[in-house]
Amino acid sequence: MADNSIMEKITALCKRRGFIFQSSEIYGGLNGFFDFGPLGAELKRNIRNAWWTDMVQRRDDVVGIESSIIMHPDVWKASGHVDGFSDPMVDCKVSKQRFRADQIFFAAVTVDGQVQGYVSILENESVESDLQKAAETLKRKKAIQGTLAPVAVRCFTEATPEEIPLIPSPATGEPGSLTPPRDFNLMFQTQVGALKDESSVAYLRPETAQGMFVDFKPVVDTGRVKLPFGIAQIGKSFRNEITPRNFIFRSREFEQMEMEYFIHPEADWKKHQREWIDWCKNWLISIGIGADWLSEYEHPKEKLSHYSRGTTDIMFKYPFGVQELWGIAARGDFDLSQHAKHSGKPLDYFDEATKQKFLPHVIEPAVGVDRILLACLVAAYAEETVTDEKGQSEMRTVLRFSPRIAPVKVGIFPLLKNKPELVALAREVETTLRAHMAVFYDESGAIGRRYRRQDEIGTPFGITVDFETLEGAKDGAYAGQTGTVTLRHRDSMKQERIPIADLLGYLMPKVL
Ligand code: GAP
Secondary structure (H helix, E strand, O other): OOOHHHHHHHHHHHHHHOOEEEOOHHHOOOOOOEEEOHHHHHHHHHHHHHHHHHHHHOOOOEEEOOOOOEOOHHHHHHOOHHHHOEEEEEEEOOOOOEEEHHHEEEEEEEEOOEEEEEEEEEOOOOHHHHHHHHHHHHHHHOOOOOOEOOOOOEEHHHOOOOOHHHOEOOOOOOEOOEOOOEEEEOOOEEEOOOOOOHHHEEEEOOOOHHHHHHOHHHHHHHOOOOOOEEEEEEEEEEOOOOOOEOOOOEOOEEEEEEEEEEEOOOOOHHHHHHHHHHHHHHHHHHOOOOHHHEEEEEOOHHHOOOOOOEEEEEEEEEOOEEEEEEEEEEEEOHHHHHHHHHHOOOOOEEEOOOOEEEOOEEEEEEEEHHHHHHHHHHHHEEEEEEEOOOOOEEEEEEEOOOOOOOOOOEEEEEOOOOOHHHHHHHHHHHHHHHOOOOEEEOOOOOHHHHHHHHHHHOOOEEEEEOHHHHHOEOOOOOEOOOOEEEEEEOOOOOEEEEEHHHHHHHHHHHHO
16 A cells, blocks of 8 residues: 655655755756755765675675766667667646556446446556546446446556547546657767767666676776676666656666676576575665565566566565565676677677687666665654653654664764863764764754754764763763763664773774
């Protein structure tokens, strides 16, 4: 069941606390484009860094590259994007709204075997029941007598030319305004150089993957890599989506983290694919997205992309429905053979051990940073009733980010801002920790308020310099000892004392 209120709360929190803003907001915004504020930029960077560390630096079989965003236009002819990277688009002539045909569903309203009209709806979690209700409403409005048949749901892409004028527009609810679907290429075009003609047309890349295929040869020649091995990249991609939606889930400018894993053509690709699906799932768990949020979806053969011989998506339970987070595709040798053919340059791999020459096959885990970031926000978001220091109940909003990706790792607070000894020590702690991690110093307001402010942005640890720091701990393992601080844990809200000298050693392994 879609839960729009959670999305609204997360969107509002992102705006209020500086995670994500609408792009160019002072000019009214630009649909499908977003800006990341101070906390969002930090969170995104932490996600990217965690992936790069685990995918590239900590593996001896994957190397990283950064290819250009604008590539030779022939790359996109060879890859099939110029001819085939399109979505079927439908216009509503009355409302001037534009829809993806494969996101409009419709059904005939059949009473006693006679078609009495049509109903339609945009893709959602309950298409069939919504269409059934709409069919009942139509029957009632038209005062038709007889038995209504259960609706047979169809996609607008399957509508016959005779049916199209009879299907109501999802924008107006009235038939007669929808155009037949036509292909709309999702690549953004631009022009390279001063000439503005056909010869200067170029594209903003719609995926980072082609960089890895086009650079396959130089990487093999220079990278000291041996099959099986991967080439990875993180970078911006652009798609002129017809209906960008669900906040940053489907946008027009987004960031991908893709890895092409090259294997022997006779290797067991299903086994490799399975290993990568498991790797991706475990990695998501390692950055705080619990296994309960995840599921797998294997694409049916007839729905595979032009390059794929098998794709499994890792799905995430977003508030607006279970949706694709990470696709793991077996691309065969489609891309290398296309680029060899179109460029006229052989892209064979020479295997020293067997003296064989061949085009490797590929397993590709491809994911969007923005989609992971949204999944992290959704999985981390919680509201709970807690009791404050005066015994009063209050609601706290908390983002339970894994310390590894949390934008701020530690909040540092002097208990009182008008006690120079406390402030000086807190500033000292801040300087020590700031050299190693993102920290936030806050001396304004009651300590409980300061904790709540950090809870809301997902800061996992709070350090308070208090009177026991100066006078000696009252009890516990450090009783009588000065130079200890209160360490507060965000999720349990438990507090413990820890010597200032032990802070770095305690925090570092948790936040890296
Ligand atoms: N190289 C293969 C490829 O690009 P894809 O399924 O089209 O495959 C891979 O994209 C991933 O990129 C998706 O699983 C998703 O996480 C992300 N992605 C794709 N389109 C996106 C969009 N419009 N906005 C945000 N993320 C997107």
